[in-house]
Amino acid sequence: MLNVTYGGFPMDALDVIEWQDVTGTEIVHRWPPHGAGNIRLGSQLTVRESQAAVFFRDGQALDTFHAGRHTLETLNLPLVQKLINIPFGGETPFQAEVYFVNLRTMTDLKWGTRSPILFRDKELAMVQLRAYGMFTCRVAEPQLFVNKVVGTEGRYDLDSVEAWMRSFIVSRFNDTLGEVLETILDLGRVYDEIGIACRERCREDFDKFGIELLDLLVEAITPPEEVQKMINE
Known part of the structure; x- marks a missing residue:
């Protein structure tokens, strides 16, 4: 919800800017x-708790505001001021976009392989594997996140974040599996090691986009039924 009042200024010049995710x-x-x-x-x-507001202009994220009520002036808009040279004390509206970013922790997100991945097994040659798990994250650097991920999108929802991160996780999982595991027959012994290594790899990736990966779990790695029987034996 955006709350707008006009205070005698042009109808398209905002006096109050705020957003609430309903x-x-x-x-x-x-x-x-x-x-x-x-x-x-x-x-x-007005920036609510667990929010940040990022001013955006000409393809770049500029000044960022955190929780509180802020009166917009040249002193707290230094990057906008530098870019467009707002007259000090001027009342002429300037053009920009505002991105409100939700900083809450996103929990119970799911990742998984859409189709089987091929694993080169030293004992069994090529084995098809599926894997899935859960992860938890939050936007830690809203300005970086808007610049790197959101761009000019009008909105970015939880499903979009989950789908975007899932592709990274699956890619890093594939890399990790090849480094940590030699044969699927040893899977039970290195399960935790695979999860930890994959989590650390993904953290490095997500840091570059302003996202903090708080946790990542590998819940299951499943080979074909006949291979699973060999593991059980």
């Missing part, structure tokens, strides 16, 4: 949804 699923909400918004100095920006 769906519980939005991670990023862009104001306005399309194009640039007109914002004047003196406007009030």
Whole structure:
């Protein structure tokens, strides 16, 4: 929800900017949804707990605000001021977008292989494996996240984050499996090691995008039925 008042200024110049996620699923909400918004100095920006507001202009994330009520002025918009040279004390609206970023912890997210992956087994040659698990994360650096991941999207929801991260996790899982495991017959012995190694690899990846990976679990790695029988024996 965006709350807008006008205070005698042009109808498209905002005096109050705020957003509340009423769906519980939005991670990023862009104001306005399309194009640039007109914002004047003196406007009030309300950022709720577990939110950040990132000002965006000309393809780059600029000044970031955290929880609280902020009066927009040149002193707290140094990057916007540097880019577009807002007149000090001016009342002429300037153009920018505001990305509200949800900083809450995202739990119970799922990852898994959509189709079997081929594993080169030193005992059994090529084996098809499936794997799945859970992960938990949060946006730790909203400015970096908006720059690297969101771009010009009008909104970015939980499903989008889950799908985007899932592709990274599966890729890193494949790499980790080849390094840690020589034969699927030893799977039970190195299960935890695979999970830890995959988690650390993924953390390095996600850090580059402003996302903190809090936990990653490998819940199951399943070979074909005939191979599973060999492992059980």
